[in-house]
Amino acid sequence: MVIKIEGLDFAYGAGKQSVPVLKNINVTIQKGMITAIIGQTGSGKSTLVQQLNALLKPTKGTVQIGDHVVTNKTKEKELAPIRAEVGMVFQFPESQLFAPTVLEDVMYGPKNFGATDEEAKKAAETALQRVGFDATLYEQSPFNLSGGQMRRVALAGVLAMNPQTMVFDEPAAGLDPQGQEELLNLLKSLRDEGKTVVLISHQMDQVLALADRVLVLKDGEIAADEPVDQLFSRPQSWFAEQHLDLPETIAFQKQLEEKGFVFDGLCKTVPDLAKAIKKQLDPTKIRSIGSTISENGEANHE
Structure with a gap:
């Protein structure tokens, strides 16, 4: 399912109390791709993804969802x-858990959209298995779980609804x-199944490993x-201007390029x-690599 945003502005409040958050957003999120949204804290990432399933509505402009x-x-x-x-897994999973037991919590979404108890239970058990959740804990209160277990339950609750698009705020x-x-x-498996995946992440290595496209x-x-690939080919100075780190492998590659390596x-x-x-090592470059690694504290060059 394609999501198309045109001329979107969003502000909290109105009139003199209005606080602008998003300005003139024009974006198309393609079906069957993983799109990562990155940016420094306060850049508007969470506000933007809440437009994708209409938890927030535009102050101006349109959001076309299918x-x-x-x-x-x-x-x-x-x-x-x-x-x-469009299903959403929030950054703090405890904010979307509420039922007396894990199984009831995951069943809620399918039932809310018309599934029978039997259908909802089957969908919930399948989703919980898919996220690797321990079956012996199905009757436990979700509020007695660890943070990681809560996140799995929240994720299963969205998977059980089988949405065409899934949005994750800091999924790891x-x-x-x-x-x-x-x-x-x-x-990755959701993308391979044709789902549209959108994620917010501060972990640049995760973005590099997962994303097909990136919004900054x-x-x-x-x-x-x-x-x-195009984004992380930008110079380091551009990432510094955005107050963003580079993935570790890309940062090291760029340092080597400054020393004469060609990739x-x-x-x-x-x-x-x-x-x-x-492929391109010679004794001079070996010494150069060693110096680079030593300077970055990643290893000792002998």
């Missing part, structure tokens, strides 16, 4: 079909390294909207970078 068009005049009763098609928050890896694989927000405006493209993983370096 066949549905949302403006500041759209009535609340018209928004239910949109929320069935609260997960251990294994949980993060499992989540990344899940997001700065002060409520779009600073960049381009494929992930055919971006090295997204450490093995890719090592392979590219090995």
Whole structure:
């Protein structure tokens, strides 16, 4: 499902109390892709994604979600079909958990949109299995769970509704390294199934590994909207201006380029970078690499 945003402004409050947050946003989020939204704190990322399922409505402009068009005049009763098609997992999962047990919580979404108890239970159990949640905890209160377990339950609650688009605000928050890896694989599998995935992340390595396209927000405006390889090919100075870090492999690659190395493209993983370096090593460059690594405190050069 394509989401098209045109001329969108958004402000909290009205009149003299109005606080502008988003300004003249024009973006198309393509079906079957992973789109990452990045930017420094306060740039408007969370406000933007809440426009994608009409939790917030534009102050000005339009948001077209599939066949549905949302403006500041759209009535609340018209928004239910949109929320069935666009699921959202918030940054703080405890904010969207409320039922007495885990299973009831995950069943709520399907039931709310017309599923029978049997259908909802089957969808909930399938979703919980997919996120790797322990079946022995299905009857536990979600509020007795760890942060990582809560995040899995919140994610399962959205998966159980089978929306066409899924939005994640800092999806790896609260997960251990294994949980993060499992989540990344899940997001990739959703894309492979034809789902549209949108995520906010401060983890640039995660964005590099996952995203097909990246939106960069700065002060409520779009600073960049381009494929992930194109974005991370920008100079380091541009990222500094946006107050953003580079992924570790890309930062190291750019340092090597300053020392004379030439790369055919971006090295997204450490093995890719090592392979590219090995092809062009000579004693001088070996010493150069060692100095670079030592300067960055990543290893000792002997």
